[in-house]
Amino acid sequence: MGKKYVYHYFNVKGRGETPRLLFAAAGVEYKDDRVEFSDWPKVKGTTPLGALPYLEVDGQKIPESVAIARYLANEFGLVGKSNLDKAKIDVLIDQMIATRESMVAIKYEKDEAKKAELMKKFNEEQIPKCFGYIEKTLSENSSGFLVGNQVTWGDLALIDLDGMLINFETSTNLDKFPKVVAHRKKVEALPRISTYLKNRPVTPF
Missing domain, CATH: 1.20.1050.10 (Glutathione S-transferase Yfyf (Class Pi); Chain A, domain 2)
Known part of the structure; x- marks a missing residue:
């Protein structure tokens, strides 16, 4: 059984779009949780660093957009060959x-x-x-x-x-x-x- 991914970011592209492109390129399913700005105050306290994006992998939370992208790239084999x-x-x-x-x-x-x-x-x-x-x-x-x-x-x-x-x-x-x-x-x-x-x-x- 594959890993369960849930990606949390605002309903914009911004600095959180590259991970979505990685999921698309790899053809891997995930839940794209797009947070509306009006809901942010009640969501903020549930995030690892009080900010978005963060990625859940089988319940484990990974914050920071570049760290998320690099993790997914390694997971999906999108990091080159050496x-x-x-x-x-x-x-x-x-x-x-x-x-x-x-x-x-x-x-x-x-x-x-x-x-x-x-x-x-x-x-x-x-x-x-x-x-x-x-x-x-x-x-x-x-x-x-x-x-x-x-x-x-x-x-x-x-x-x-x-x-x-x-x-x-x-x-x-x-x-x-x-x-x-x-x-x-x-x-x-x-x-x-x-x-x-x-x-x-x-x-x-």
């Missing part, structure tokens, strides 16, 4: 996390002058650093995936980040990274991912 592959993916994930953190800082900055400064730095420094490295990584791998010749959780995290950038409040344009654009199309066309993307709930972000 420790070197894992390390390469982790480097890419670290770059993506830094980019996400910059986006959050911009989104919640209330001082308009400071916000404009953060946006400028984001577009002129963070995006070229992160996506320049990803573009180079894709250029060095003929498969069209980030690492190896099949999809890994790095690929899923990247299309998740791409989607966030498309809806972000900046003029960030990924067209200058053609291999990243091609990568997104390739991964989104995978049958299980394509089906998930077509059927997932429509949310504001």
Whole structure:
């Protein structure tokens, strides 16, 4: 009998979408517990760290979105084929996390002058650093995936980040990274991912 998974996160994509993409890519069933923001006050006390997401695996609770994604990737064989592959993916994930953190800082900055400064730095420094490295990584791998010749959780995290950038409040344009654009199309066309993307709930972000 397989493991019983229950995934708890808000009814948005946000930082909790990559684990859902992992379940989709692996074709593994789970309960997708989408918490409405209005219900959060009564749910908060039941979570391991007073935050979402968290994953239940046969009743055991695992918090933190990246820890959850890495756990699922290992469970489902989406981590490459060697420790070197894992390390390469982790480097890419670290770059993506830094980019996400910059986006959050911009989104919640209330001082308009400071916000404009953060946006400028984001577009002129963070995006070229992160996506320049990803573009180079894709250029060095003929498969069209980030690492190896099949999809890994790095690929899923990247299309998740791409989607966030498309809806972000900046003029960030990924067209200058053609291999990243091609990568997104390739991964989104995978049958299980394509089906998930077509059927997932429509949310504001």
